[in-house]
Amino acid sequence: MTHVLTAGLSHILRLRCVRCDAEYPTDSGHLICPACGRDGILDVEFDYAAIAERLTRESLAANPDTTHWRYAPLMPLVNPERRPPLAVGGSPLYSCPRLAAELGVNEILIKDDGLNPTASLKDRASSVGVAKALEAGATVITCASTGNAASSLAGAAASVGMEAHIFVPARAPEAKVAQLLVFGAKVYVVEGTYEDAFELSMACAERLGWYNRNSGINPYLVEGKKTVGLEIAEQCGWQPPDWVFASVGDGCSIYGLWKGLWEAEQLGLSHRVPRLIGVQAAGAAPIVEAAHSESDLVPIAAETLADSICVGTPRNWRKALNAVAESDGKWLTVTDDEILDAMRVLGARAGVFGEPAGVTAFAGAVKAAKMGLIGSNDRVCAVVSGNGLKDVVNAIRATGQARRVPPDIEAVMKIVRP
Amino acid sequence: MTHVLTAGLSHILRLRCVRCDAEYPTDSGHLICPACGRDGILDVEFDYAAIAERLTRESLAANPDTTHWRYAPLMPLVNPERRPPLAVGGSPLYSCPRLAAELGVNEILIKDDGLNPTASLKDRASSVGVAKALEAGATVITCASTGNAASSLAGAAASVGMEAHIFVPARAPEAKVAQLLVFGAKVYVVEGTYEDAFELSMACAERLGWYNRNSGINPYLVEGKKTVGLEIAEQCGWQPPDWVFASVGDGCSIYGLWKGLWEAEQLGLSHRVPRLIGVQAAGAAPIVEAAHSESDLVPIAAETLADSICVGTPRNWRKALNAVAESDGKWLTVTDDEILDAMRVLGARAGVFGEPAGVTAFAGAVKAAKMGLIGSNDRVCAVVSGNGLKDVVNAIRATGQARRVPPDIEAVMKIVRP
Numbered sequence: 001m002t003h004v005l006t007a008g009l010s011h012i013l014r015l016r017c018v019r020c021d022a023e024y025p026t027d028s029g030h031l032i033c034p035a036c037g038r039d040g041i042l043d044v045e046f047d048y049a050a051i052a053e054r055l056t057r058e059s060l061a062a063n064p065d066t067t068h069w070r071y072a073p074l075m076p077l078v079n080p081e082r083r084p085p086l087a088v089g090g091s092p093l094y095s096c097p098r099l100a101a102e103l104g105v106n107e108i109l110i111k112d113d114g115l116n117p118t119a120s121l122k123d124r125a126s127s128v129g130v131a132k133a134l135e136a137g138a139t140v141i142t143c144a145s146t147g148n149a150a151s152s153l154a155g156a157a158a159s160v161g162m163e164a165h166i167f168v169p170a171r172a173p174e175a176k177v178a179q180l181l182v183f184g185a186k187v188y189v190v191e192g193t194y195e196d197a198f199e200l201s202m203a204c205a206e207r208l209g210w211y212n213r214n215s216g217i218n219p220y221l222v223e224g225k226k227t228v229g230l231e232i233a234e235q236c237g238w239q240p241p242d243w244v245f246a247s248v249g250d251g252c253s254i255y256g257l258w259k260g261l262w263e264a265e266q267l268g269l270s271h272r273v274p275r276l277i278g279v280q281a282a283g284a285a286p287i288v289e290a291a292h293s294e295s296d297l298v299p300i301a302a303e304t305l306a307d308s309i310c311v312g313t314p315r316n317w318r319k320a321l322n323a324v325a326e327s328d329g330k331w332l333t334v335t336d337d338e339i340l341d342a343m344r345v346l347g348a349r350a351g352v353f354g355e356p357a358g359v360t361a362f363a364g365a366v367k368a369a370k371m372g373l374i375g376s377n378d379r380v381c382a383v384v385s386g387n388g389l390k391d392v393v394n395a396i397r398a399t400g401q402a403r404r405v406p407p408d409i410e411a412v413m414k415i416v417r418p
Numbered sequence: 419m420t421h422v423l424t425a426g427l428s429h430i431l432r433l434r435c436v437r438c439d440a441e442y443p444t445d446s447g448h449l450i451c452p453a454c455g456r457d458g459i460l461d462v463e464f465d466y467a468a469i470a471e472r473l474t475r476e477s478l479a480a481n482p483d484t485t486h487w488r489y490a491p492l493m494p495l496v497n498p499e500r501r502p503p504l505a506v507g508g509s510p511l512y513s514c515p516r517l518a519a520e521l522g523v524n525e526i527l528i529k530d531d532g533l534n535p536t537a538s539l540k541d542r543a544s545s546v547g548v549a550k551a552l553e554a555g556a557t558v559i560t561c562a563s564t565g566n567a568a569s570s571l572a573g574a575a576a577s578v579g580m581e582a583h584i585f586v587p588a589r590a591p592e593a594k595v596a597q598l599l600v601f602g603a604k605v606y607v608v609e610g611t612y613e614d615a616f617e618l619s620m621a622c623a624e625r626l627g628w629y630n631r632n633s634g635i636n637p638y639l640v641e642g643k644k645t646v647g648l649e650i651a652e653q654c655g656w657q658p659p660d661w662v663f664a665s666v667g668d669g670c671s672i673y674g675l676w677k678g679l680w681e682a683e684q685l686g687l688s689h690r691v692p693r694l695i696g697v698q699a700a701g702a703a704p705i706v707e708a709a710h711s712e713s714d715l716v717p718i719a720a721e722t723l724a725d726s727i728c729v730g731t732p733r734n735w736r737k738a739l740n741a742v743a744e745s746d747g748k749w750l751t752v753t754d755d756e757i758l759d760a761m762r763v764l765g766a767r768a769g770v771f772g773e774p775a776g777v778t779a780f781a782g783a784v785k786a787a788k789m790g791l792i793g794s795n796d797r798v799c800a801v802v803s804g805n806g807l808k809d810v811v812n813a814i815r816a817t818g819q820a821r822r823v824p825p826d827i828e829a830v831m832k833i834v835r836p
Contacts, residue, residue: 084769086510092535094504094577115535117533117769119805154769155769156769158765158769159769165834178806178814179806181814181818181820182762183771187821188830189823190824191823196825203827208835344602347576347600347601348576349576351503353597388600389597389808392596396592398600402586402598403607404609405608405609406608407610407618409621409625413625416583416622416626
């Protein structure tokens with residue numbers, strides 16, 4: 001890494017509360033706004049003028065680092081060299097002409113973030129979270145998660161020898177829990193909801209001084225997630241698409257996506273910020289409801305097979321609403337059946353296997369095409385946020401079981417050439 | 419891609435039978451040696467003098483393509499531009515100092531090939547196989563597989579709109595079968611062994627003219643697999659380690675690994691070829707048996723939880739034995755318990771989650787360290803050939819179930835601070 005801007009945090013101006021707009025100095029040590037409590041999520045504000053002098057199209061083109069640390073000058077770290085070694089980011093962006101033709105759009109780009117080290121976009125956040133924990137001198141880190149934040153945290157913590165205590169709701173798919181255990185994390189399967197798991201993790205962090213990697217609380221995780229937006233812009237040759245679709249649960253990821261796309265424009269790298277479409281599962285759509293009713297979020301009892309976005313009390317709804325509004329974007333819901341359809345279509349047409357929440361953004365793109373929201377002139381991107389191998393039960397629900405045959409060629413020929 | 423050597427196959431000298439040494443011209447269209455039949459697997463021989471003029475350390479350093487197509491001048495393709503779009507290769511190579519200290523070696527490098535598009539090393543082979551099928555004008559492709567070759571073929575075929583007919587033995591884990599179905603392949607779960615599935619696939623290829631991607635038959639797949647060896651050499655700054663450990667089932671992958679490492683030396687890129695250690699599961703070790711008895715392979719009834727290397731009648735045992743012998747290497751077996759141990763250690767120390775066959779090479783490295791076969795001066799690499807998410811049942815067997823807790827902080831505190 002020869003592209004690190006500074007040692008220290010001089011490239012950061014301040015932390016700002018997204019609720020009351022209060023400002024705090026970078027070194028204040030706050031994770032949330034002391035005035036607003038948990039609703040007062042902080043946002044990191046950077047000195048883009050200074051960063052733009054060092055981070056240019058040319059410097060990036062010359063940087064051989066393909067991980068998300070290529071954007072280290074935009075990371076909130078004192079020393080970006082001290083970080084988990086896992087190769088996060090640099091996931092492929094595929095242009096899929098056959099899919100574009102079927103949807104009737106100019107181009108469709110699939111960003112396969114299921115190809116991260118622990119197989120989800122959350123690796124971007126955990127990578128930065130563990131780096132911040134190292135910076136804070138922490139030896140123990142905790143989070144609650146429906147699954148992907150947890151497995152990414154467990155992997156990143158294992159890679160640096162940090163102890164991870166992880167609280168997952170009972171509904172988390174077993175593949176995700178198995179990942180945690182293989183990574184050596186201390187795992188607590190909470191007999192309750194995501195919200196119950198979240199409260200336990202928060203209480204342990206407070207009582208025991210564990211570093212808190214809950215993404216509805218910790219402001220630094222978004223700074224990892226934003227690299228998906230920076231990558232999309234860079235992989236398009238800094239000519240971002242017209243629309244970017246993202247699945248939404250807690251609201252953090254779409255805000256991170258927007259921030260990366262926005263920063264690319266702020267730094268003069270891209271010429272514009274794409275319009276974002278936030279997509280929630282129909283049974284877990286409190287943010288879409290808040291957007292459409294133009295009111296504060298009302299928690300619901302969430303129900304969808306897309307476990308990663310099955311969140312009834314999203315923590316980061318303000319950031320999510322702001323991101324979509326700033327981009328002049330829209331909100332959509334898709335049904336569970338539309339999600340399973342999207343899984344099959346994306347697999348069979350693009351060779352990309354996403355988990356249900358992972359293909360929810362693409363399901364939204366399919367729906368938007370049917371609704372005429374996007375059309376033949378549009379370049380469209382959908383982010384696949386997690387790998388389908390994380391949730392095989394729902395993959396089988398999407399495809400049905402395979403045909404069994406006896407070991408007899410004539411029996412097979414009857415099927416192939418009936 | 420600006421680094422393609424030639425259109426046409428002028429960079430290939432001939433095909434040579436590994437059994438009888440007969441030579442065939444490149445354009446002969448043979449997949450196997452007509453004289454030897456199925457035992458006569460062919461090997462592609464390249465014109466390295468010509469290739470070395472174009473493929474240099476400098477040309478590679480300047481090549482922004484991080485996929486395995488950066489080695490296109492070493493690929494057996496008429497037109498390397500016509501290929502599946504999935505981003506195969508470029509998987510990370512991690513140096514793990516804590517693991518090295520535990521094993522008592524100088525350095526241990528983990529090559530995480532589970533981070534390929536469909537989550538295994540086999541993507542390297544299928545990518546080239548589908549490119550060759552496109553070249554041959556095929557619209558249908560077939561293979562038999564214990565799982566990973568199948569899912570990689572299904573993904574690559576889907577990405578170019580080719581029809582894939584895939585035969586899997588009944589023991590294939592459901593995650594791998596789910597992948598096939600999501601990718602839209604025609605799947606036949608054969609009520610029998612891998613060998614039964616293989617025979618059905620061969621018969622269909624013969625009767626119906628389907629392109630044959632069986633890796634014990636098709637000589638071109640190794641040319642994809644070899645890129646894992648080329649990558650290891652390049653990622654080490656062309657200073658390859660002393661030893662490279664590889665898990666072995668059919669024998670194709672270790673031959674590919676060796677060929678890539680050997681080609682790096684042939685081309686003057688590396689200064690040496692590492693010694694290879696082939697590792698088989700104790701219950702599925704006919705190649706190790708053949709090596710130790712210095713005789714031809716005797717088929718066995720294979721039994722191991724590492725399904726990807728549970729092969730009793732390996733097709734490519736000659737190539738595997740030759741590769742290890744050429745490198746002055748060795749053969750080892752590990753028990754299923756040692757494989758599960760290796761899964762936990764690699765997860766908890768390195769943050770890398772491999773499937774059972776995927777961690778078998780690392781299990782071999784642990785055993786070799788205990789035996790004193792490798793020591794404190796040695797730089798050692800282990801290839802992780804498949805992602806642990808492909809076989810969650812065995813991951814849970816390795817870790818046990820997670821602890822369940824009620825949603826009550828005091829209950830949690832009793833566990834954390836008993």
